[in-house]
Structures are given as structure tokens and as C-alpha cells.
Amino acid sequence: MRRYINKKSITIFLIVIVTIILSGNFFTCPRYLNQIGLDSFNASLSWFEDTKFNSTVIHYNGFWGEADFGFIVYLLTPILRPITPQDINTIAIVVEKISEKTYNPLVKGFIINIERVDIFIYRNETEIHWSTALDFKRYLPNSSEFFYSIYQVHRYLPEKLYARVDYSVHVIINPYFEIWYSEFKYITIGFHVKVYSGSLIIPIIIKPE
Numbered sequence: 001m002r003r004y005i006n007k008k009s010i011t012i013f014l015i016v017i018v019t020i021i022l023s024g025n026f027f028t029c030p031r032y033l034n035q036i037g038l039d040s041f042n043a044s045l046s047w048f049e050d051t052k053f054n055s056t057v058i059h060y061n062g063f064w065g066e067a068d069f070g071f072i073v074y075l076l077t078p079i080l081r082p083i084t085p086q087d088i089n090t091i092a093i094v095v096e097k098i099s100e101k102t103y104n105p106l107v108k109g110f111i112i113n114i115e116r117v118d119i120f121i122y123r124n125e126t127e128i129h130w131s132t133a134l135d136f137k138r139y140l141p142n143s144s145e146f147f148y149s150i151y152q153v154h155r156y157l158p159e160k161l162y163a164r165v166d167y168s169v170h171v172i173i174n175p176y177f178e179i180w181y182s183e184f185k186y187i188t189i190g191f192h193v194k195v196y197s198g199s200l201i202i203p204i205i206i207k208p209e
Contacts, residue, residue: 031139
């Protein structure tokens with residue numbers, strides 16, 4: 001009898017733990033992004049012409065499907081031509097979904113999450129020169145944006161910086177819902193699973209030659 005009660009207690013405990021884990025995943029799903037196409041992505045680059053920025057496109061291909069994402073990395077500066085490191089205080093990463101194709105009807109689609117951003121002065125350096133910390137992120141229908149504060153450790157401003165962006169690809173599983181409870185606030189509901197991790201090195205020219 002005691003053995004039966006112990007097994008039953010363990011089973012209930014495991015069910016509760018699994019339910020908590022799944023609920024946490026279910027209610028923290030990133031917002032699904034609409035596909036905008038390559039032409040629209042290229043056109044959106046004009047919005048950043050007055051900033052120090054660079055962009056690239058990545059292709060993900062896996063068991064669940066494939067997708068193309070555009071990355072735009074830019075620096076927020078109080079002046080158009082930064083002179084000192086103090087003139088650069090924020091680095092932002094914008095992710096836009098160019099296209100996607102899923103291989104399973106249970107899959108809603110794919111989303112990118114930015115895990116970390118480090119800044120180097122030389123491309124092949126392993127020593128982090130400027131560290132960053134995530135300030136906030138926001139999800140729009142066609143893009144997700146991540147803003148990081150920059151903490152300078154050098155007294156001079158180089159001509160070029162290299163941003164290493166660590167990212168992960170998540171697959172969103174149906175059913176997926178967006179519940180809006182005000183004009184700008186909503187809750188996303190759905191399961192998501194990390195299926196890939198990678199990193200990019202993106203150069204940003206600070207002082208044009």
C-alpha cells in the first residue's frame with residue numbers, strides 16, 4: 001500500500017512539474033512574424049541610411065522546414081558622426097522574415113531570438129572590447145527588435161566595429177494565438193522549440209574612409 005502511494009505521489013509530482021514547464025513555454029512564445037519578401041527587406045534598409053548600420057541575410061534549413069531572415073544591425077548615436085566612444089551607447093538588431101516554408105501542418109513557422117551581442121575592434125579577435133546588456137525587445141507584425149546598451153572599455157573610436165550576434169532559431173508549433181487586451185498589449189500563446197543556434201559577424205563602418 002505504501003509503495004503504491006509512493007508511486008502515485010511521484011507520478012503526480014512529475015505531472016505537475018511537466019505541466020509547469022509546458023505552461024511556461026506555452027505562454028512565453030515569441031510573436032510570429034509575417035513574411036515580407038526580399039524586395040521589401042531591401043527597401044526597409046533605406047530607413048537606416050542616417051545611422052551607422054549593416055545588414056545580412058541568413059538561410060535556415062532543417063527537419064521542420066526552411067526560412068530566410070534578414071538582419072539589420074545599427075548603432076544609436078546622439079550625433080550623425082560619432083567622435084568618441086561615448087557617442088555610441090546602444091546597438092540594435094532588427095530581424096525581418098523574408099520567406100519561410102514548413103514541412104508539417106503542425107508547424108506555424110519560425111522565429112529568431114537574439115541571445116547575445118558582443119563588439120570587437122578586429123574581426124578575428126577573441127577578446128571582447130565593448131560589452132553589451134539587453135535593454136528591451138519588442139515584436140512588431142513584420143519585425144522583431146532587440147536593443148542593447150554598450151559599455152565602452154576603450155578611449156578611442158575605431159574606424160570599424162565588428163558585432164558578433166549570437167542567435168537561435170525557434171519553431172512555433174500550432175495552435176498559436178495572439179490575445180490582445182489593449183491597443184498595444186497582447187499575449188502570445190503557443191509552443192516553441194529551439195532548433196538551431198548560430199552566430200554572425202557583422203562589420204559596421206564608423207568613420208568612412
